[in-house]
Amino acid sequence: MNPVKKWMRYVKPYKWYFILGPLCMIVEVIGEVLMPKFLAQVINNAAHNSPWFSVGQAALMIVTALLMMAGGVGGAWFGSKAAVNFAADLRADIYHKVQRFSFSNIDRFSTGSLVTRLTNDVTQMQNFINMLLRMALRAPGMLIGALVMAILLRPSLAVVLAVSIPLMLLTIAGIITKGFSRFSKMQSKVDGLNSAVQENVTNMRVVKSFVREDHEKAKFRRANGELKQAGMDAIKIMIYLGPIVTLFMNVTVLAVLWFGGNQVVAGDMPIGDLSAFVNYVTQILFSLMMVTMLFMMSSRALASARRIAEVLDEQPDLNDDAAARKDALVTGGAIEFRHVSFRYYKNSEDKVLDDVSFTIPAGATVGIIGSTGCGKTTLISMIPRFYDPDEGQVLVDGVDVKD
16 A cells, blocks of 8 residues: 555544644744744834833734634644544554454564554554644744744844754754664564563463463563663663753854844844844744654654554455355364474474374364474464465365365
């Protein structure tokens, strides 16, 4: 399936949430860009206008703030609704797809990995979509709007931004590039931990019967330690983002105050314009920080999306499309194996079952005895067709189970 169509099918039912959420955020962005300009006019004209001018500007700022609040609340509400519904439908499709898997398909992923993809990975995508709808237009809109206003307000000071922004973007890109692979590794370690827990809980009686508690505890500690280390490796690189963005922001503001302060002292620029320019610089760098957070979440969400796509794209290797007797029912229950051979790994030379033939009459009781791993469970799994033999036939009441 086309990658775009794969995800768009979960967007279309809630398209108005996906449209209205970003539009509400645009209202908030417009207000944030205009607010410093209003404040600058109040400061610049305070000594030359009547108090009513300041009252009028204050009223305009209050109305703008209320519109910003409405836009922010609306954007958050529509974004949350879109993300939650997207995740719910995606989770349902993954669950239904897993229900159609054969044991071979499940073995290819492992039960623990499927649980992780159904829960943790879907949650990562939900959080990313929620943030994307709230930030995708807000952050670039604020960046562009504040940058344009800053250049129009004082082009000479905008040179500071021409130096700091490219340096900041290059640094952020380098950090995110390194973080992506580490988040992918961390998700695989979550699989390992879930598998360890699932195997221990499912086979609790076997563990106790064979006194394997210490072994299971050691296996859990190892999986937990590997997840902790993978998480630390991912976080270690990403924690630099906040301090680096803050450093760039403070240095840029300091440079603006230095050069702008000199212009104010020389009488070349009103103090209100300097105040507005500092606010625009803060908005520009803050929007870059939001973009950084979005990219940071995207690195983990993309890893989760790839893992989810693997499940959705997996084709069940057992189906009844070619069955000759779909309506046949088991009446007696006689079982026959005819020269059955089976490998879990098809490129392996060693067979789990090798040329097995026997007949069990209906109503008979048979014990299958052997050491752990000799193929007892595999043999039984052939009868309800959880696996298909590589060679030979399995028949129930004289009918091949494939039919």
